[in-house]
Amino acid sequence: MLQTAPRHLQIAKVLRAELEKVGIIFSRQLHSDLDDVNALCEHVERYRGKMLRPTLLLLTALAVEGDPCDGSAISPRHRTVATVLEMIHMATLVHDDVLDEADFRRRGATVNSLRGNETAVMLGDYLISNAFHLCSTEGEPSINELLGSVTNTLCEGELLQLSNRENFELDVQTYMEILRRKTAVLVGACCRLGAALSNAPDAMVDAAERFGSHLGVAFQIQDDLLDLLGDLEVVGKSTGRDIATGKLTLPLLLHLQKESEAERKKTITMIRKCDQAGLRQRLEDSGSISAARAEANRLVSEAKNGLSAFEPSSARDLLHSLADAVVDRQA
């Protein structure tokens, strides 16, 4: 996801090495004496693409360390918690695919499409359970408590979204509250924990969390735009799922709120018919897609401004680039 400038080669190397260690802890934690469980976990590990959440935790910790950066600021606890965060995220992906009835993820078949919803539900549970188990091996209950509270909120966000399926009266404020709960709180926690585990001062820990929260909302808006506008070939996962499952996202909400009653009815009919191409055109014409993009960009700017709480460093530069990449990505 990141373009690396020459002056950042050293920190990129540190990050790559740390992410590899996270991958090893991930696989080790999920290892079972049952072959079938291992086969399922290996399948899921293929989803592990960007590793955005561990990357954010590690880069935030490195930004606390500052330059010169040899990565000595990364402790075993940073790695364990980074793995826990990725595992929680992976569990939500597996259950999300059940919710969205999606067939493809990261250019591969989803667990639900290959093995049925039942196995996908249980595999997601196995991932959640292992995340909490791994977390508790750190012997620091405050981390368990923080992450338990984060996943409570995450589930509330998903339930709030589910209860608003096909609610054409949904307002933008409630939609933003859904994104805050289902995405931003976890991404915020990655940055908070990265700073906190590096014993950063409280103000810096809070700034890190705010950076992550803003980034999380921007990330989700971009995800929703890709679902609306992208092609399976480019995005690598099923698209058009939001409309197919009655999930109204920002461009659609911005569009609906400025339409006349008669035009609204037409839009709603197109949603019900899953007329993806027609809707794209309609939202493009009304400027709702660029308005949603502008909101994502605004959030990224706000996130980047918050990085001034950190001293200038290579790690801070990379967090900066990462924030840009979140809205520039096509997959």
Next chain:
Amino acid sequence: MLQTAPRHLQIAKVLRAELEKVGIIFSRQLHSDLDDVNALCEHVERYRGKMLRPTLLLLTALAVEGDPCDGSAISPRHRTVATVLEMIHMATLVHDDVLDEADFRRRGATVNSLRGNETAVMLGDYLISNAFHLCSTEGEPSINELLGSVTNTLCEGELLQLSNRENFELDVQTYMEILRRKTAVLVGACCRLGAALSNAPDAMVDAAERFGSHLGVAFQIQDDLLDLLGDLEVVGKSTGRDIATGKLTLPLLLHLQKESEAERKKTITMIRKCDQAGLRQRLEDSGSISAARAEANRLVSEAKNGLSAFEPSSARDLLHSLADAVVDRQA
């Protein structure tokens, strides 16, 4: 579930009061600022019938205290952990109903039948998350670690069962391994924690866990018998789900393993046709139902024998009666 003899009135009163406190902690933990989440949780709380798992934890703790018993041995931590165990169990019920495509539970509609699989999946996740969150508020990571390990095993058991759906070659040993993982380990943990939180000596803690494990397997065999033989009216939940979802349980496995090739084929055809009545008769005739019942009874006897690790007391008597009730129950 329990008949109370006059000499046990005191302890039954203590237990009832404690279970009420557990119910309050349960509701308080799940309370959300979102009305819809609260409505879903209130619905699920109606499933909270027997409260077998908190009962086992509390009774084991009271058996460590011995007579006279005024319940002073029950600490806030006992209550919290008892609530966590019930919440984990409730999460498995909600996800199980998705897996079994069940419509009824405790004489009420299941979440999946009322609100769809998606909501049931997320609500189950909300319960798991809250269970781990509540557990971590105790500030004792070893409990989180034990329960994380228990739920890892529980999910493995469910996955093992799923991968053996419609496997007519499934052997009894693997089936017992499924029960051990998906049911016995959690019930064993209830009794272990009841004793451990009361600072019982190690040998007693281990004996308590063995009691719970045996009871758990017996409980599941009885559950499977009720699914095969019971009526919705009496059992209060959907029956015949095991055959409908290709889940082979003990009576069927015992039957299949002694049949000739030609007879096996007939049985398998009946399973595929979901010929519940025909199968009942066939298994009754071959003695497989009584053989499964005998195995459940044997496990209950073994469980009860293990109670000799405790001094005689009213609480021990109640554990004894509870073990009998597990196989005598019709719901």
